Amino acid sequence: MTAIRSSDGSHLSSELIRRFVELTPESSGDPFAAMLYHVRSLRRSAGTLDLNSLLQHRKIYSVRKIADPHVDAFIEPLGSGFHHGFKLTVNGTKPDVRIRFSIAHEICHTFFYELVPEIKLHPHLQDEMEERLCNVGAAELLLPAAELRKVSSELPPSFSSLDALCSQYSVSSEAMIIQLRNLGIWPCELSFWARDDEGQFTMERFAGWRKANWQWVDLNLLSRVWAKGEGSEEWGRSAVYFEGSNDLSYAKWLYYAARRQGKSIVALWSRRPLGKPSQPLLDAPGGILRPRACGSVALGAELGTGADGRAFAPETSRGIFMRRTRSRRAQGGGEFARAVAGRRRTQPSLPARSYATPPMYRLQ
Ligand SMILES: [Zn+2]
DSSP: OOOEEOTTOOEEOOHHHHHHHHTOGGGTTOHHHHHHHHHHHHHHHHTOOOHHHHHHHTTEEEEEEEOOTTOSEEEEESSSSGGGOEEEEEETTSOHHHHHHHHHHHHHHHHHHHHOHHHHTSOOOOOHHHHHHHHHHHHHHHSOHHHHHHHHTTSOSSHHHHHHHHHHHTOOHHHHHHHHHHTTSOOEEEEEEEEOTTSOEEEEEEESSOOOOOEESSTTHHHHHHHHOTTOEEEEEEEEEEEOSTTOEEEEEEEEEEEEETTEEEEEEESSOOOBTTBOOTTSTTOTTSOOOSOOOOHHHHOEEOTTSOEEOOTTOSSOBEEEESOGGGOOOOHHHHHHHHHHHHOTTSOHHHHSSOOEEEEO
16 A cells, blocks of 8 residues: 655545545645645536535535434435435534534545545545645635635734624634644634633633643733623733743743633734734734744643753744743743742642742743
């Protein structure tokens, strides 16, 4: 079986994906390019973004809504060939934006049935890469790259911009942020923080470069936003960090906007200043017209080991890292280290694991 390497570096070896790519000459051997090709062709031939029309175009003739909490959606062939069509089952209790994404995802599965019926129309295991490709295809179907680039280029990254885009395309803010990041338009990440009965916040969801157990250096930030009431926002610059393994901690400075939204605080953050209506960033040096991958931080992968055997963040790190040691000699650090040290003093109830030995932080 031939191994295929996709544009995101994954090794692919399933027969299904290999056939899918082979039968899409426009893909240049890249399964993601193959999926995007089929999605764009579908949009062109359908001439619409309307999901009902797209379902018809892909021979999905019936839609059944169920309320099974374990199901998002699935399609079933109506016969022994692609031309017989499909029926779609979808969990109707999910939010509309989630249902739309699930339907778009299922539409993308039909490309596999059409091109590789000898596998898809027979009993087969779920193919992880097929699922990833269908997610990418769904994002492209709901949020066409060219159009989104045009529309969003006039919008600085902010909650009001995000709201406007989500409402225009009827997608969730997470789906929108992921597509804006993938396209290099907004180098932002989005995190959702749930508040417990004692007023403590923990991150429940994250859309962006890589999820980590991020915590705010400014312990009061989320509580401040919460106290302002529903819909209120706070803007500023702060840092987040997480405790890694081997006594290492990682941190990065960021620009943030945080908003109270129902039972959560939602935080939009970026290494670049976020846009405000009075301060568009489009013309700023390094602004969103010249995007660079945010997130920057290759975290563990980018860490090396110093001559003294301790891990450190090399100069090539694009985020701000800190080193945690058990030695007071390492103290120094500056503002960030003081902020972290202050955190320890003001929050004695934090997990013992992190603070059993007073940690010292040092900026690299
Ligand atoms: Zn699927």
